[in-house]
Amino acid sequence: xxxxxxxxxxxxxxxxxxxxxxxxxxxxxxxxxxxxxxxxxxxxxxxxxxxxxxxxxxxxxxxxxxxxxxxxxxxxxxxxxxxxxxxxxxxxxxxxxxxxxxxxxxxxxxxxxxxxxxxxxxxxxxxxxxxxxxxxxxxxxxxxxxxxxxxxxxxxxxxxxxxxxxxxxxxxxxxxxxxxxxxxxxxxxxxxxxxxxxxxxxxxxxxxxxxxxx
Numbered sequence: 001x002x003x004x005x006x007x008x009x010x011x012x013x014x015x016x017x018x019x020x021x022x023x024x025x026x027x028x029x030x031x032x033x034x035x036x037x038x039x040x041x042x043x044x045x046x047x048x049x050x051x052x053x054x055x056x057x058x059x060x061x062x063x064x065x066x067x068x069x070x071x072x073x074x075x076x077x078x079x080x081x082x083x084x085x086x087x088x089x090x091x092x093x094x095x096x097x098x099x100x101x102x103x104x105x106x107x108x109x110x111x112x113x114x115x116x117x118x119x120x121x122x123x124x125x126x127x128x129x130x131x132x133x134x135x136x137x138x139x140x141x142x143x144x145x146x147x148x149x150x151x152x153x154x155x156x157x158x159x160x161x162x163x164x165x166x167x168x169x170x171x172x173x174x175x176x177x178x179x180x181x182x183x184x185x186x187x188x189x190x191x192x193x194x195x196x197x198x199x200x201x202x203x204x205x206x207x208x209x210x211x212x213x214x
Contacts, residue, residue, distance in 0.1 A: 003214035004035045004095075006202050012040045014047070014073055014084065017092070021155040024094045028153045034214055037205055038092040039198050042084040044070045046172055049079035049146050057081045057173040070171060077156035079133065079146035080176035087163035087184070089197055095209070097152045108133060108145055111158055114208050115143050118200040119160075122190045132177065135160070140183040144175055162186065162197060 027033045048054045115135045116126045129136045135143035143160040161184035
């Protein structure tokens with residue numbers, strides 16, 4: 001089994017996280033580092049994926065965003081608009097999918113599977129919705145997924161709401177989906193802390209992706 005190193009970086013500015021991921025992707029492509037799973041938390045930020053029309057899904061005015069201290073970033077990941085902020089568990093896998101997992105669709109489904117299994121450990125019955133990416137509970141989105149691949153090395157990843165202020169999602173149309181709400185583990189009655197949930201995600205990540213802890 002290939003080794004996987006888990007790094008918990010704490011609160012990280014989004015711009016700094018983008019730069020760190022770019023550096024690590026280059027290092028992974030060159031074979032100078034092993035596969036990684038980074039856990040971070042971001043100050044309030046709205047991010048735009050490469051899907052066209054995403055900016056139209058920012059509901060708040062530039063003045064309102066500025067007043068709320070929310071920055072907006074265009075990123076190179078897939079997907080539409082999303083929000084990151086305190087109380088969220090954000091995971092950035094830096095994985096080389098070669099030679100046997102070179103399938104973007106499979107990779108996204110595997111990330112969903114990791115998160116579904118992780119929250120089941122805390123009694124949350126999560127799943128998928130046909131035609132939609134992410135992890136859902138009772139028709140509401142618990143975790144968003146948006147990924148980037150460069151020469152089959154991954155970056156960006158997932159964001160799961162732990163104790164996130166869900167009112168912040170009113171700034172946007174999350175992922176461009178207007179008829180679905182968002183939820184959090186806290187709202188679902190889960191009292192587990194960040195470390196417990198990150199540990200569960202890490203365990204299931206190793207299992208689903210066939211990696212060994214480093």
